[in-house]
Each structure stands twice: as C-alpha cells, then as structure tokens.
Amino acid sequence: MDPSSSTPRGEVTAGEAEHEVLRIFADHGFPLNATLAEMLNEHHSHRTERRGAGFTQATRHLARFVNRRREAGEHPDFDALFAGVARAAPRHVLRLLPARLEREESRLLAAIVVDLAFPQAAFGAVVELPPWPEDLKIGTCPLAEKYFLELAEAFVRRKGQANVLVSRAGEPLLIEKLNLGDSHSCISVAPVILNGVVLPPGSLFGVHYEGSVGQRKNRVLPGEIIPIDRCSGFRFLRLSTLAVSPRYRERAFTAHFQAQVAAGLFAPGETTIEQLCRLAQGQI
Numbered sequence: 001m002d003p004s005s006s007t008p009r010g011e012v013t014a015g016e017a018e019h020e021v022l023r024i025f026a027d028h029g030f031p032l033n034a035t036l037a038e039m040l041n042e043h044h045s046h047r048t049e050r051r052g053a054g055f056t057q058a059t060r061h062l063a064r065f066v067n068r069r070r071e072a073g074e075h076p077d078f079d080a081l082f083a084g085v086a087r088a089a090p091r092h093v094l095r096l097l098p099a100r101l102e103r104e105e106s107r108l109l110a111a112i113v114v115d116l117a118f119p120q121a122a123f124g125a126v127v128e129l130p131p132w133p134e135d136l137k138i139g140t141c142p143l144a145e146k147y148f149l150e151l152a153e154a155f156v157r158r159k160g161q162a163n164v165l166v167s168r169a170g171e172p173l174l175i176e177k178l179n180l181g182d183s184h185s186c187i188s189v190a191p192v193i194l195n196g197v198v199l200p201p202g203s204l205f206g207v208h209y210e211g212s213v214g215q216r217k218n219r220v221l222p223g224e225i226i227p228i229d230r231c232s233g234f235r236f237l238r239l240s241t242l243a244v245s246p247r248y249r250e251r252a253f254t255a256h257f258q259a260q261v262a263a264g265l266f267a268p269g270e271t272t273i274e275q276l277c278r279l280a281q282g283q284i
Contacts, residue, residue: 021106024097025113029089030082032113035061040109042254052142052256058109059239060140065116066197066236069131078117094118105244105252108200119196127167128193129205132233136206138182140237142256144204147180148187148242149266152275154221156180161223163214164283165207165231172280173228176207184208187240189277194236202243202273206235218283225283242273 019040025032032040039046039061042054051057065077094117098110122128151162161178165186174186186205191198194205209231214224241260244252246269260268 019106020101020103021110024100024106025082025110028093028097028100030094030097033081033083036081047255049142049259052259053254055105055109055252055254056142056238056256059112060237062109062112062116063236063238066112066195066199067131069133069195070119081113081116091117103252104248108239108243112197112199115197120193120198121196122193125171126191126193126198127171127173127228129173129228129234130231131195132206132208132235134208136184136208136235138185138206138235138237140204142259143263143265144181144185144237145240145242145260145268146263146265147177148175148240148276149268149271151175151177151279152271153266154279155266156221156223162218162221162279162283163223163226164218164280165226165228166284167228170284172277172284174205174207175276175280176223176226178223185237186234187242187273187276189273189280194234197236199236200239200243201277202240204237204240206237208232208234220282221279223283241268242271242276246270246272 022032022037022040036058039054039058046054046057094114098107098114101107101110156162157180160180163176163178164172165174165176166172171190173190173192174188176184176186184207186207188199188201188203188205190201213226213230215227216225218224241249241253241257249269250257257268
C-alpha cells in the first residue's frame with residue numbers, strides 16, 4: 001500500500017474499535033440506531049461482495065431517509081435515526097457534532113445525519129435537485145465506480161456517453177453515464193441539496209427524465225450538456241469512494257476499496273473528484 005494512504009498515527013482503522021461517529025454522537029446524547037452502529041463497526045454481514053463494507057452500507061441506509069420528501073423542520077424519521085434517549089438531549093448540540101469529528105469520512109456522514117434531523121434550505125451556490133419519488137433500477141455494488149474512474153482519465157468506452165448536468169447558471173453539478181454499466185447513474189462534482197440534505201461531491205445519484213433533454217453536445221467527449229431543470233428528478237444512492245480523499249479512502253471504505261483494487265479498477269486509490277470536475281468543466 002502506498003505510504004500516503006496509510007492510517008495517520010493515533011487513528012485506528014474501521015473495525016478495530018467503535019467508530020468515532022458512534023462514540024461522539026452517543027457521548028453527546030444522540031446514539032445512532034442499532035443498524036447504523038452495526039454497519040459503522042464493520043460487522044462481517046456488511047463486508048460482502050454485494051454490500052462492500054460497513055461505511056458504504058451506512059450511506060446506503062441514510063439514502064433511504066434522504067430520498068423521502070418532507071416539509072421544512074425536523075425529519076419525521078428522527079426516532080428511526082437515533083435511539084429514543086436522543087429526545088432528551090439539547091437539539092442545538094447535534095448541529096455542532098460534525099465539527100467535533102477528526103476523520104474526513106466521519107464528518108461527511110455526520111453532516112448527512114444532522115441535515116436529516118434539521119433539513120437545509122438551498123443556499124448560496126449550492127443547488128437543490130428535484131427529487132424523484134420512485135426507486136430507479138440502478139445498481140450500487142462496490143464496483144459501481146468503475147466507469148467514473150475511467151471517465152476521470154477522459155476515457156469513454158465504445159458506445160458510451162458522459163452527459164454533464166448543469167445548473168441554471170451553467171455550472172457542472174453531475175456527470176451522468178449512458179451505456180456504461182447501468183445508464184442514468186450519476187456522480188456529483190459539486191455539493192448539491194436533495195430534500196433538505198447537503199450531499200458532497202462524489203455522491204452517486206440516479207436521474208430520471210424522458211425523451212431528448214440535451215441542450216447541446218459536449219465540447220470533447222461523446223455526450224450532451226443537460227440542464228437539471230429538464231430532469232424529472234434524482235435519487236441519492238450512496239457515497240462513492242471518490243467522496244473521500246485518496247489518503248483516507250481505504251480507511252473509510254475498507255473491504256469495499258480492497259474489492260476495487262482486487263477487481264483491477266483503474267486507479268481507485270489515486271483518482272480524485274477534482275479530476276471529474278475538471279473533465280466536466282472541459283465539456284461546457
């Protein structure tokens with residue numbers, strides 16, 4: 001393993017001890033539900049060929065909540081995210097917990113949990129995606145990153161397309177792949193909001209639209225520029241391995257990352273979301 005990806009001194013790898021998200025949330029009166037605890041502590045049942053690893057599974061689990069439309073205010077599934085004792089803790093404390101976490105991947109996951117409890121409104125340059133109310137037939141197995149890793153090097157397989165989904169201002173938000181594994185699978189290259197939850201670059205989505213919605217052809221790669229206003233809706237699937245910087249990727253995704261290496265995916269430990277962002281910018 002490359003020395004740059006080794007675990008920094010003083011930190012343990014996932015599975016060696018209770019995950020810091022679980023510890024910090026519980027210490028402040030917000031113990032996470034038993035399902036998330038099992039996932040984040042890397043129980044063997046979540047480290048399988050289809051599931052990948054516990055952290056991956058935890059982001060899939062949270063996706064179920066993210067995809068539920070709700071009104072402004074507290075998420076109706078608050079009690080499903082936390083143990084009942086969380087009702088007695090001061091709510092303002094919850095908002096502060098992501099900043100108390102040391103690990104990059106912990107902060108990403110904790111921020112999603114906090115937004116589920118206290119939904120965000122669209123703000124600044126962060127664009128809100130329209131939600132799609134139904135499941136989409138798009139896989140999320142540990143090798144789902146395969147074609148996005150190749151796209152980061154501007155490589156598109158024969159008959160494949162890479163559409164760039166843009167905001168009203170023309171800024172790239174997501175890259176959608178067609179005829180490369182499951183079509184209509186997207187990866188975000190900028191923060192976006194879905195149902196009041198801010199999701200980081202490197203999040204996997206499914207998109208639904210009908211007919212021809214492209215605005216124009218890409219500048220270089222096969223594919224089109226698509227305004228998100230022309231899309232019917234999006235579903236959050238999970239965080240991709242690219243959501244975490246290369247140095248901490250193996251620590252965060254454990255068996256999932258190792259499966260990508262074993263399967264010979266292109267540069268799973270070196271590719272960055274910034275490469276995909278530059279690729280998207282180059283098509284505008």
